[in-house]
Amino acid sequence: MDGRLIGIARHGRPRGPIEILDHVHVSIEAGVSGDFRGAVKPGGRGKRQVTIMSREGWEQAMTDLGRDDLDWWIRRVNLLTEHVALPHKPGTILHLGSSVALQVTGECDPCSRMEEIAPGLKAALTPEWRGGLLCRVIAGGEIALGDGVKIEEQA
Template identity: 65%
Template sequence: MVTGRLGGIARHARSRGPIEVIDRVSVSVEAGLAGDFRGAVKPGGRGRRQVSLIEAGDWDRAMTALGHSLPWWHRRANLLVEGLDLPQVPGTRLRIGDVVLEITQECDPCSRMEEVAEGLKAALTPDWRGGALAKVIAGGDIAVGDAIEIIQG
């Protein structure tokens, strides 16, 4: 079994709002990460963007390419994945504690990344380096340091 670890958790209460870095959070099928504006599934929606994940190694490669050393949460992703290559296959399921997430699509970097650092959007574009989006299949509580495993791929 291939496992990684949850290296960080971040959320923002509104679009373009400040990022809050936290040590633990509750995750639900209805609302995604508690306190994060993206997690709520709209009526008739599929919740494909409830949770965003980025690999620590991909962020580090982007920072190296730009000559920067910004913290990972500048990507505005919810979860930092360490020691695991996230599958680039929609439908893949990950377990973090009791929480099960299903990867739905690539998290394409937006023009907002250019506000963080010039060239960051391009540095995050290749090979899903900007991360993955997921929907919540099963809720629970997660904390920094929890194991992450691929349970279906």
């Protein structure tokens, strides 16, 4: 079974409020439209344009934490998937919907902000890249909840 996109979020400034969306435009120039991290700075490589994590990883972190009352978006990632094993290999390409392609650039390490949200959350998100992936946009377009998520097979 192919994976699917089940969550979209953005925040317009550091520590700003999270906005939950049903659909959004993603571009090479700006990442997730309206998210402060998406724009590639002059001379930058766009290694953190879009962040993505899996529902399964989030649920395992919540189980380890002994909680079930925290929404996924408090992790402050842009996209939430389900039914797809997100790759732990930089360079891998993810396809979302009919046109968006993201290249994995690394692990989205949980920061100390997670401890402000819930003691132990940072440690619960650390194993097996549960905190998510950092990605660069290599093809833009529109994405919406329910869109398919596929991993491009590496040669």
